Amino acid sequence: MRATSLLPWIPLFPLAGFLVNGFFYLISHSKLGGKDAPKGPHGGGHGSDASGHGPAQGASAHAAHTAAQTGHGSGHGGPGGHGPIPFAALHSVVGTVSCGLSLLFALLAIGSWWGETHGHEGLVATLWTWVPMGSNPTWFGAKALSIDVAFRLDALSALMLFFVTFVGTLIHVYSVGYMGHDAGYGRYFSYLNLFMFAMLTLVLGANLPILFVGWEGVGLCSYLLIGYFWDKDFAADAGKKAFVVNRIGDLGFMLGIFGCAALFGTTDFGAMFDMASKNPAVYGAGGLMTAVAVALFVGACGKSAQIPLYVWLPDAMAGPTPVSALIHAATMVTAGVYMVARCNVFYRISHEWALKTLGEGATVWGLLTHDAAFVVAVVGCATAVVAATMGLAQTDIKKVLAYSTVSQLGYMFLGCGVLAFSGGMFHVFTHAWFKACLFLGSGSVIHALGGEQEMTKMGGLRKLIPHTFVTMFVATLAIAGVPGLAGFFSKDAILAETFAAGHPVLWFFAVLTAGMTAFYMFRLMRMTFWGTFRGTPEQLHHVHESPPSMTIPLWILAFGSLLVGWIGIPAFILGGENPFERFLEPAIPPLPPDWTPHPHHLSLGTEWGLMGASVAIAFLGIALAWRFFSGPYPFSVPERVATALPGLYRWVRDKYYVDEFYERVFVEGLGKRFGRFLWEVDARVVDGVGVNGTSWLTLQISRISSWFDLAFVDGAVNGIADTLQAGFRGYRRLHTGRTENYALTMAAGVFGAVCLWIILR
Amino acid sequence: MVPLTHYLALSLLLFILGVVGVLVRRNLLTVLMSIELMLNAANLNLIAFSRQLGDLGGQIFSVFIIAVAAGEAAIGLAILISLYRLKGSVNLDDAAEMKG
Numbered sequence: 001m002r003a004t005s006l007l008p009w010i011p012l013f014p015l016a017g018f019l020v021n022g023f024f025y026l027i028s029h030s031k032l033g034g035k036d037a038p039k040g041p042h043g044g045g046h047g048s049d050a051s052g053h054g055p056a057q058g059a060s061a062h063a064a065h066t067a068a069q070t071g072h073g074s075g076h077g078g079p080g081g082h083g084p085i086p087f088a089a090l091h092s093v094v095g096t097v098s099c100g101l102s103l104l105f106a107l108l109a110i111g112s113w114w115g116e117t118h119g120h121e122g123l124v125a126t127l128w129t130w131v132p133m134g135s136n137p138t139w140f141g142a143k144a145l146s147i148d149v150a151f152r153l154d155a156l157s158a159l160m161l162f163f164v165t166f167v168g169t170l171i172h173v174y175s176v177g178y179m180g181h182d183a184g185y186g187r188y189f190s191y192l193n194l195f196m197f198a199m200l201t202l203v204l205g206a207n208l209p210i211l212f213v214g215w216e217g218v219g220l221c222s223y224l225l226i227g228y229f230w231d232k233d234f235a236a237d238a239g240k241k242a243f244v245v246n247r248i249g250d251l252g253f254m255l256g257i258f259g260c261a262a263l264f265g266t267t268d269f270g271a272m273f274d275m276a277s278k279n280p281a282v283y284g285a286g287g288l289m290t291a292v293a294v295a296l297f298v299g300a301c302g303k304s305a306q307i308p309l310y311v312w313l314p315d316a317m318a319g320p321t322p323v324s325a326l327i328h329a330a331t332m333v334t335a336g337v338y339m340v341a342r343c344n345v346f347y348r349i350s351h352e353w354a355l356k357t358l359g360e361g362a363t364v365w366g367l368l369t370h371d372a373a374f375v376v377a378v379v380g381c382a383t384a385v386v387a388a389t390m391g392l393a394q395t396d397i398k399k400v401l402a403y404s405t406v407s408q409l410g411y412m413f414l415g416c417g418v419l420a421f422s423g424g425m426f427h428v429f430t431h432a433w434f435k436a437c438l439f440l441g442s443g444s445v446i447h448a449l450g451g452e453q454e455m456t457k458m459g460g461l462r463k464l465i466p467h468t469f470v471t472m473f474v475a476t477l478a479i480a481g482v483p484g485l486a487g488f489f490s491k492d493a494i495l496a497e498t499f500a501a502g503h504p505v506l507w508f509f510a511v512l513t514a515g516m517t518a519f520y521m522f523r524l525m526r527m528t529f530w531g532t533f534r535g536t537p538e539q540l541h542h543v544h545e546s547p548p549s550m551t552i553p554l555w556i557l558a559f560g561s562l563l564v565g566w567i568g569i570p571a572f573i574l575g576g577e578n579p580f581e582r583f584l585e586p587a588i589p590p591l592p593p594d595w596t597p598h599p600h601h602l603s604l605g606t607e608w609g610l611m612g613a614s615v616a617i618a619f620l621g622i623a624l625a626w627r628f629f630s631g632p633y634p635f636s637v638p639e640r641v642a643t644a645l646p647g648l649y650r651w652v653r654d655k656y657y658v659d660e661f662y663e664r665v666f667v668e669g670l671g672k673r674f675g676r677f678l679w680e681v682d683a684r685v686v687d688g689v690g691v692n693g694t695s696w697l698t699l700q701i702s703r704i705s706s707w708f709d710l711a712f713v714d715g716a717v718n719g720i721a722d723t724l725q726a727g728f729r730g731y732r733r734l735h736t737g738r739t740e741n742y743a744l745t746m747a748a749g750v751f752g753a754v755c756l757w758i759i760l761r
Numbered sequence: 762m763v764p765l766t767h768y769l770a771l772s773l774l775l776f777i778l779g780v781v782g783v784l785v786r787r788n789l790l791t792v793l794m795s796i797e798l799m800l801n802a803a804n805l806n807l808i809a810f811s812r813q814l815g816d817l818g819g820q821i822f823s824v825f826i827i828a829v830a831a832g833e834a835a836i837g838l839a840i841l842i843s844l845y846r847l848k849g850s851v852n853l854d855d856a857a858e859m860k861g
Binding site for chain 1: 780785792853854856857
């Protein structure tokens with residue numbers, strides 16, 4: 001079967017799953033009289049909750065615990081006293097199978113695509129024309145623009161397609177266990193399926209507007225799933241925050257799309273990149289390409305949680321943990337990187353134009369204002385460092401992973417920014433495996449502890465939940481950059497490219513981030529799995545390994561974290577080429593060896609040296625964490641640091657007060673003031689001048705009109721009537737109403753007529 | 762043979778009686794009877810001329826008039842009954858609705 005005919009089915013399966021799940025959820029929901037609206041944590045009330053959030057997870061996790069989850073969901077009531085979840089088996093089957101079919105069709109499509117083109121070119125399946133605008137090319141001076149609903153399968157989307165469907169299916173299976181006894185089970189699965197549909201539309205979209213449709217779709221699902229436990233204020237607020245912050249980015253993205261449409265007269269990827277790469281000088285001129293590329297990057301900043309729009313992602317942890325793994329770690333948040341990598345030609349042209357314009361004396365400021373790629377690199381690097389430091393002092397297990405995700409996303413953008421797009425995409429790919437594994441592992445830990453998310457209340461779980469421990473440990477080694485595992489290769493590729501691109505400062509901060517990553521991840525592992533248990537005896541008694549529906553996905557992801565790095569083994573180790581880069585070559589053309597701005601080439605010794613440096617700093621971070629977080633709690637070294645530098649410690653722990661700053665300046669200050677200003681405008685201008693003024697004017701006009709009506713129109717009517725009445729008053733008397741009078745008149749008339757006739761004859 | 766003038770004189774007399782009856786009487790029944798009188802005066806006139814001129818057309822006309830008079834009497838009496846039901850009297854002074 002041809003790949004193009006398989007493509008449309010891939011997003012359709014989850015869409016069908018969404019419709020079926022949503023339909024049956026609504027049926028059962030209305031029948032039960034609105035029993036969902038989870039009455040708080042279903043019996044997870046004792047999921048002791050020092051951090052002020054997390055009971056939500058406690059809800060599902062604890063319920064799942066009590067009801068010995070098997071996935072068929074024919075549950076007895078959870079502690080909250082809920083009856084069996086209606087259609088639970090159907091929701092599980094429809095949810096996972098629709099996603100699994102997507103995976104199957106994705107693999108089939110990738111297989112046929114490889115067979116047809118050997119990966120050298122993209123295939124486009126055009127379904128129908130969505131916006132047929134521009135039969136007349138001079139329509140309002142705009143260029144002809146026609147937007148198709150079309151899916152594109154090339155190396156880049158094949159990569160994304162594979163891991164999105166694969167990790168997505170695993171997380172659906174995991175969710176069967178994790179969410180098994182939540183009253184909103186059907187709602188959860190319908191949202192998750194809708195997310196898969198939107199994400200696959202995003203990945204497969206053959207032009208920017210279709211990508212944008214998926215982009216907004218995943219944003220919507222992210223909002224719905226962050227606020228999944230919507231009876232909890234923090235979850236509802238986090239959902240709103242994510243939505244609003246993403247809208248800011250989306251404005252930039254839309255400007256970028258408009259810019260592309262104006263520049264190229266098309267938004268189709270193939271056509272745009274073809275035109276741009278053939279005439280880089282034309283399209284780069286005047287900084288137009290830079291403006292478009294920066295606008296697109298603003299959109300990526302929102303979706304992929306980069307400074308200054310990263311604030312929503314840590315809060316997004318209010319959603320169920322599988323959602324954090326799927327949406328807020330593995331797939332959706334990498335959509336920004338995917339989009340930037342997809343538009344790699346733009347950034348390259350912008351970079352070339354900037355270097356040509358600035359000449360030899362290029363300052364940092366000059367680069368920031370001329371070179372979109374440099375902006376991406378700086379923002380990515382800053383995000384990586386800042387988020388990593390924030391992760392150092394978090395005690396909520398999911399928050400650590402959230403800041404780690406922000407930091408790793410920064411890494412990916414750093415890679416894109418130094419024009420190592422395949423390096424960035426490689427990190428997207430490996431990150432999906434180990435971060436999904438880490439999140440699902442943390443979900444398993446939370447599940448085991450009945451909803452506990454505070455690492456200060458964990459400890460010593462190594463022996464109690466061995467599957468979770470081993471899989472998480474593998475993933476931690478991978479993210480920390482231990483040689484041979486997935487994260488090592490992708491991180492090293494980005495570091496080497498950053499150095500090769502001539503940005504030693506960015507390289508230094510990236511290496512620093514790598515060290516911090518290793519440090520906080522091992523801190524997480526030490527606090528969770530080593531030492532002695534610090535929770536309540538009741539919790540200790542409850543601790544249990546998760547059901548197979550949760551551990552099997554963990555194992556698969558752990559194996560992925562162990563192995564997937566090898567597909568991108570650097571050229572200098574084995575010789576030949578980097579297989580991953582070679583695979584992506586059709587979508588991400590590599591820089592030629594004699595590239596004019598500056599050749600990205602490193603000597604063999606430098607490459608080994610850089611790799612040695614990153615390995616050394618990773619092991620340094622691991623060693624420090626191992627040393628600091630040993631012994632009885634509270635750990636002596638961190639405690640000493642915190643007491644020695646209380647201000648610094650609080651500053652880091654409270655995330656540099658960025659949220660408070662945004663709250664004060666943008667929400668309270670600008671936002672509320674602007675709101676008040678708008679209210680004033682509404683009250684005074686709109687209501688005052690507009691509404692009341694119009695009504696006053698209408699009243700005056702109607703007064704004049706009424707006077708005119710009375711004086712002239714009615715006057716004319718009455719005047720005619722009065723005149724006639726007065727004029728003919730005398731004739732009234734003729735009509736006596738007496739028949740004989742009329743008869744007499746008639747007789748007299750006849751008599752007169754006869755007389756007249758006689759006389760005149 | 763009775764000369765034509767006699768017939769015409771009688772016809773004139775009857776017609777004047779009818780006209781005066783219509784003009785001066787107040788009872789609708791009497792007025793209707795007076796109208797019949799006038800019609801019969803016209804009949805007499807027609808028949809007299811028919812005989813004088815030897816033309817049967819006049820007599821045919823008078824037969825028509827008798828038929829029309831029968832219809833007129835029927836309608837007139839129906840109006841009279843309706844008027845009585847409405848007003849409780851057949852006095853023409855009571856039926857002065859057309860007074861302007």
